[in-house]
Amino acid sequence: MWKHSVKFSFITNQLIIQRAYLQKYAKAIYKWLRSLLSDISLILPKSIIQPSNSKSNLNNMVSSYFLAQSLPLIELDKNTIAKIPMSVSDAVLFRHNAVYIVAGGLTGLGFETVKFILNNGGGHIVILSRRNPNTEMKQQIAKAMSEKENTKIITISCDIGHYADVKKAIDSIQKIFPNIPIKGVFHSAVVLHDGILENLNLSLFEKVLSPKVNGAVNLHCATLNQKLDYFVCYSSVASFLGNYGQANYAAANSFLDIFCQYRRNLGLPAQSINWGALNIGALNIGVLLDQPQVRNILQARGLLLLSVPEIHEYLKKCLLLNNTQQAIVKFDFKLIYDSLASRIPGMKRRLFSLVNEYVNNLDDKNQIKRSKVNTQKSEEYILSLVSELTSVTLGDITMSSLMISLGIDSMLAMTLQQRVFEEKGVNVSVVKLLDPNTTILDVGSWIKENSSDEEKLTEKIILDTKL
Known part of the structure; x- marks a missing residue:
């Protein structure tokens, strides 16, 4: 209605001030606002909206609040929603009176x-x-x-x-x-x-x-x-x-x-x-x-x-x-890859985006390393590896030697497991390595049974040559 050149417009705030409604009727609302102020330039400020982070305000607030990185700002003239970053550098996390x-x-x-x-x-x-x-x-x-x-x-x-x-x-x-x-x-x-x-x-x-x-x-x-x-x-x-x-x-x-x-x-x-x-x-x-x-x-x-x-x-x-x-x-991405990601495909996928370049380079290196040791028989390989890790001379180790008697503890077992996987592509259980009844022969047989076809083919060629 009009009275003395004054125009009154009634707005149902509960209906209009909602994201869904503003998104749907943004352009119409913008035109309506322009019509109200036809002689005045309409400038809608785009500023950071956020509660004060001062200690006094936080202590006096009664209602709960959520900390957020950004708040939505609807631009009526463009019918878009922009994200307004919130400043959190001086935020007070906790209230004294709480x-x-x-x-x-x-x-x-x-x-x-x-x-x-x-x-x-x-x-x-x-x-x-x-x-x-x-x-x-x-x-x-x-x-x-x-x-x-x-x-x-x-x-x-x-x-x-x-x-x-x-x-x-x-x-x-x-x-x-x-x-x-x-x-x-x-x-x-x-x-x-x-x-x-x-x-x-x-x-x-x-x-x-x-x-x-x-x-x-x-x-x-x-x-x-x-x-x-x-x-x-x-x-x-x-x-x-x-x-x-x-x-x-x-x-x-x-x-x-x-x-x-x-x-x-x-x-x-x-x-x-x-x-x-x-x-x-x-x-x-x-x-x-x-x-x-x-x-x-x-x-x-x-x-x-x-x-x-x-x-x-x-x-x-x-x-x-x-x-x-x-x-x-x-x-430590190198170690996390060696101990987990290289053996567990799901884990490798999870970490892949973080260590993409490293993982690719390491895969190539491991392939080269495996190709060098795959010509060695499993029993000879495990004898040599155990001797290297325990500092026990090869002459003092036999195929019937118990792993635990050679000083294989949990730390050495994990190192042994890692080396075998890198060099042979076989995952030997740490539990098996620490079993008091496990011998060098047991580990060698396990590696042989679970090794790639390349190693089995190499052993077959050697046997055929001897025959």
Whole structure:
């Protein structure tokens, strides 16, 4: 209607300010806006739209927020959607006036997460653990709080594998901090029981799966009425690379990866982080770092150790990127190829884009290397190789010599396995090499039975020549 040269237009915001509607009627809306301002140049600003990242704003916000790399901007005149990059360089990850839960926060990566939250603005942290902190751990907690003013860390005894315990813990948190919202959950709990697959029964699977699987579901259900900013599950590189003797652990972590997809589909925050080898006293793939032999085995497989500063740096990047699943792993690509990718076609395909040129060159080199050793009989080859690796003279080794009696340990077994595969194209099981009853003859026969037709043809030609 018109009155005193003033035109009023009524807009149903709930209908119009929606992406689908704007996309469909963008040009019509643009023409309508132009008609309203026929005498005025219409300039639609294209600027970065994002909430303030200042500490004061984050502390006073009540509703939950999601961190994102970009936001959509619909250009009405072109009927297109552009991605506006968000500035995250000065982002404050955590609010001081909020509670963050760290399940399994008394050891290793869990306690590093506690310190990480404190160092990035968090003021109230609750550690859920099945056991109470010992004297040393209490001192570490007190030290962490003393380094940050007005911060509080409490521990609550809780088995997150049982929903009743988790619900009770959440109720306790709300009583302890009645006016402070729970804004984040970090699931770092883990139980390990390694063993080859044929030795893992149902109870051993349940033992390892319970804290990971039941824990994630219970934390999810108990916090559904909380407006969380973070729900972060600590998974492992074992879920997509695998790790010898850890089928149950790999399965548990694979569940976490998929469960975070499920939460995202519900419109809830969730991130799964696949950690590699960590230099923090205990590795997320289930072995202790204070054992030099373990460290050597990991490095022989191409998994390099992440230091504490690197852990904090990449954890921050992950939270800012906010992808559903991310891996934080440091690889030596030559070794990872030798130990895994060269033998497992699926693994080679996964890593191919990262190491394309290297893989192609290495394949050619391996072909040349194999062609040189394939003229050697399997028994002679394994005798020579074992002598080289163990420094035992050939005169002291016979075909009936036990591998273990020659000093073949887990490290040497992995090296032997790698050399045989590179030079003969045969994958010999480490379990077989470490079997106390395995002899040089057994390994030689295994190589011969599984060698390429080229070696068998060579042996046939030699035999025919002698005849």
